[in-house]
Amino acid sequence: MTQTSWFQNKHIVLGVTGGIACYKACELARELGRRGAIVQVVMTESATAFVSALTFQALTGREVKISMLDPKAEAGMGHIELARWADLILVAPCTANTMAQLAQGRAPDLLTTLWAASACEKAIAPAMNQQMWKHPETQENLDRLVRSAHIIGPDSGIQACGDIGSGRMSEALDIVEALETSLNRGPLSGTQVVITAGPTHEPIDPVRYLANRSSGKMGFALAEAANRLGATVTLIAGPVHLDTPTGVKRIDVETAAEMHTAVQASLDGIDLFIGAAAVCDMRPSSVSNQKLKKSKNDLSQITLVENPDIIQSVAISSNRPALVIGFAAETESVLENAKRKLTDKSLDAVIANCVADGEIFGQDTTEVTIVYKDSAQPLAAGPKSEVSKDILTTLSTLLPKRI
């Protein structure tokens, strides 16, 4: 097993459908867990005739989901949440019947509904009698599924029914290795990304500072999503109370000047820079060693000087990344102001968000529009994690193609 398994911390829905190869899905669940994945097993009713849900529960530490119309399960993580939660839906074994349903967009049960409702990576490991596999309708379904899913196997050999031919489910290890190879090529794979996040604090004296309402959630969500999409990510964070996303290199800073220095030191060889930080535009011209006294009128004497414009310095630097993307948090004329920032700072695009009435700051959800020089693309509102995925998938299409 490689140290940088694609499966590390990934959310996997392991769909198990009814066939004798169900026993191999137990080993698959274990192997995914060994590689650091969080595995949620979803079984079809017929799969439970081959292996008990309890076996998978013991192997994954999570209650197996079977029914679509289970009020208890829906109260925990509903099927739409589960569809959003998944980084990969892997159906193994995948019977001819399930292949047909997936290929035709049918959704008669929980597993097929998740498949239809999720935009995540998808894979199947077919398992069936060799004659069923050869059947023209099955091959037609396969042709359809190839367009949106990774197909692993099937293998050839002696089948459980005694036939010899193609249709045996691939071995668990082979399935996982095949997926490691194809999934490691995410849309940002091989890309170096630097993201700024959070506020900056500009000290006034030992007890006071200038700041803003940014929590860092947007920038951290972007860093996590970029990592999941295959990028090598450096996250330069102002003072926030958030855990570092797995696999992301984090540099903590306090002030805009420190953020500027950290960004400049991280620019070499990067492809994509995203400024999600709410950098204080101004800082006190001097920082007092002692607490300023209200009685001496010290506080009303504070003068401000401009901070460096970090993103602009990236956009005009000699080693400019291929894409320099800003954010604009606006309370009015959102798109117009975002466009002005794009031009003034020489950016490739600006992610505009409306923060009127304190919205978006500190919240788990957001709604953004990607503003380009001559157009604007609104994205669906949702959790910052989902919106980040959409932003990065969109931006990945603008990066120069890598060989």
Ligand code: PMT
């Ligand atoms: O952190 P959260 O609570 O999740 O909230 C997210 C957010 C609202 C902070 C985020 O989505 C966002 O909009 N960040 C940018 C905030 C902003 O309005 O920035 P700005 O308009 O001041 O700056 C425009 C761009 O220039 C930004 O990319 C900013 O990072 C960058 N900038 C600004 C000033 C400066 N001195 N240096 C910069 O690099």
